[in-house]
Amino acid sequence: MTNFNRFAMRSDEDFIRKVxxxxxxxxxxxxxxxIVREAVEAAYAAKEKTPGGQTPRV
Structure with missing residues (x-):
């Protein structure tokens, strides 16, 4: 059985309109x-670098 990491992110309408x-x-x-996939990857990478694993604002 394969174990996949899940990462969920909500995109608001303003973000989608800007995209x-x-x-x-x-x-x-x-x-x-x-574009959304790359934003999620950037947020995940930034979270990994943040002390305490807190989600930074991107």
């Missing part, structure tokens, strides 16, 4: 899912 406005009309920008 969509950045992507609007740009072919060279990654998909919304890719």
């Amino acid at each position: 969509d406005s950045m992507r609007m009309g740009r072919e060279d920008f990654p998909s919304r899912a890719q």
